[in-house]
Amino acid sequence: MMMALKKYSFLLLLLFFIFFHFYCFPIIPCAKASADIILIDPGHGGHDLGAIAKLNITAKSSPKKTTITILEKDLSLRLALLLREELQEKFTVYLTRLDDRYVSLEDRSSLADKVKATLFISLHFNSTADHTAQGIETYYLDNHQDKAVKKVEAIENAEISGTSPIVNHILIDLAIKMTTRASKDLAMLVHQASVSKIHQDKYPIKDRGYKPGLLYVLALSKRPGILIEGGFMSNSKELERIHSDSYLKSYAKGIAVGVKKFFEKKPPVLGGRGGAEKKKH
DSSP: OHHHHHHHHHHHHHHHHHHHHHHHOOOOOOSSOOSOEEEEEEOOBTTBOOSEEEEEEEOTTOSSEEEEEEEHHHHHHHHHHHHHHHHTTTSEEEESOSSSOOOOHHHHHHHHHHTTOSEEEEEEEEOOSOTTOOOEEEEEEOOOOOHHHHHHHHHHTGGGTTSOHHHHHHHHHHHHHHHHHHHHHHHHHHHHHHHHHHHHTTOOOOEEEEEEEOOHHHHHHTSSEEEEEEEETTSHHHHHHHTSHHHHHHHHHHHHHHHHHHHHHOOOOTTTSOSOOOOOO
């Protein structure tokens, strides 16, 4: 009787540990121990679906076309898991979520402090009323006057729109001063490496460039970071491409190359203050 009770208690304790570890802490480290810590943020999740699109596919078992629904939250998680595979050999890698759950912008960003992330990389996919729009773009935190970028900001910042505008402006101004220099370098290197790798793998993707944007998830993270828009789900041809495993793997490899080049060029100061500046004599 006592043996059975001990065994039952052990199983309950084990189940509690598994539940507590995986449900309460989605940011499981997946890497060798490294001083350089990267937090990958798969955009959206749970009730926050992100962009929604329909894709016509031909099933292997039937010549007939089938329409499936593609959600941005799923694409961003797929890309995040592939990126983790590419980075974890060299860096300590965390994810803000490992499955389909909702994580607020504030929680995503506070995780960067908890794990003492060196870099923050947020992954998204684009959508617009113009079904001819196509291509990939990479954002870093800074001021700008670009009307097209403001449309992206309106979508990605929607969750935080109810908070105080004054607080938001103060937060962004402080974050810009802390991170912009390093974030711009990171955006340039990641974007160039991604475009190069995708083209090398024979995908005809349009290069929309790397550009500044006032994105709260980057401001809240308070460290060098980028937000990637990996293609337009609203473009049916591009949607078919970005839904494929081979394209996402190619993209993940390109992002990883850019991240590695960034650290080789100028390792950032932990906490994201843009790297050490040269002293003027």
